[in-house]
Amino acid sequence: MRRRAFVASGFAFLATGACAAVRSKDRLVIKGTMEQGSLALGYADPKATVKIDGQAVRLSPEGVFAFGFAFDQTKPSLVDVIWSDGTAESQSYTPTVRQYEIQRVNGLPQNTVTPPPEVLERIKREAGEIYVARQRDMPGSDFLSGFDWPAPGIESGVFGSQRIDNGVPMAPHFGVDMAAPTGTPIRAPADGTVSLSADHYLNGGFTLIDHGQGVSTSYLHQSKRLVKDGDVVKRGQKIGEIGQTGRATGPHLHWAMNWFEVKLDPSRSARKAKPDPL
Numbered sequence: 001m002r003r004r005a006f007v008a009s010g011f012a013f014l015a016t017g018a019c020a021a022v023r024s025k026d027r028l029v030i031k032g033t034m035e036q037g038s039l040a041l042g043y044a045d046p047k048a049t050v051k052i053d054g055q056a057v058r059l060s061p062e063g064v065f066a067f068g069f070a071f072d073q074t075k076p077s078l079v080d081v082i083w084s085d086g087t088a089e090s091q092s093y094t095p096t097v098r099q100y101e102i103q104r105v106n107g108l109p110q111n112t113v114t115p116p117p118e119v120l121e122r123i124k125r126e127a128g129e130i131y132v133a134r135q136r137d138m139p140g141s142d143f144l145s146g147f148d149w150p151a152p153g154i155e156s157g158v159f160g161s162q163r164i165d166n167g168v169p170m171a172p173h174f175g176v177d178m179a180a181p182t183g184t185p186i187r188a189p190a191d192g193t194v195s196l197s198a199d200h201y202l203n204g205g206f207t208l209i210d211h212g213q214g215v216s217t218s219y220l221h222q223s224k225r226l227v228k229d230g231d232v233v234k235r236g237q238k239i240g241e242i243g244q245t246g247r248a249t250g251p252h253l254h255w256a257m258n259w260f261e262v263k264l265d266p267s268r269s270a271r272k273a274k275p276d277p278l
């Protein structure tokens with residue numbers, strides 16, 4: 001019976017789910033597409049204590065919490081709840097397995113595929129800054145109303161594909177690529193707070209937006225960054241422009257989503273269909 005709540009997925013689940021879920025007779029409701037690499041939303045009594053795989057998570061004043069399924073996760077995520085009346089409940093949720101494609105990308109600047117030794121220190125430092133920013137556990141729940149696509153464009157890269165860059169096998173592609181001309185506006189897909197904005201060697205013009213409770217989105221290869229650390233952004237606000245900076249063969253936006261360090265597919269949290277290419 002509880003299954004119904006999480007197979008009823010799709011683009012609209014975030015926008016329409018909240019009220020119905022809280023009124024449900026089930027005390028614990030989990031919603032999302034429930035696939036590998038997707039964000040799941042939980043609803044419980046705000047006075048409850050919730051642990052995901054043994055780790056306590058923050059609940060919003062409305063009792064909302066978030067967690068993510070890893071891109072290659074085959075084991076269930078365990079949700080343990082201790083209710084305010086002292087009773088306990090455990091549920092496990094196993095993500096649907098996805099098939100990822102293999103994508104060969106040629107023509108990348110060779111110094112971004114096999115970076116010269118003198119920039120390795122810089123790449124490590126920049127990865128460390130992103131790691132720290134993604135560890136933040138901010139109280140808001142700006143992720144709750146779903147995400148708009150941040151830019152129009154041709155979807156030139158999908159989440160989870162095995163990348164072979166200039167013939168070199170790389171880590172899987174953890175984001176969605178939107179190819180569009182340099183200068184195309186990038187808009188915040190939901191409210192949030194900028195937790196990092198900087199020019200990076202591999203990422204190029206990089207911005208990270210924190211949407212609360214460990215949920216963040218990031219924007220890579222920008223030609224222009226229009227927001228800085230600490231800025232509060234609103235859904236639809238222009239935050240930058242598409243470019244070809246860092247490891248890129250052409251102008252595009254690499255759009256990524258995380259729950260802390262768990263890499264997620266932002267297309268699975270989109271509340272509307274993708275806009276047409278320009």
Ligand SMILES: [Zn+2]
Pocket residue numbers: 157173175176177253254255
């Ligand atoms: Zn990409």
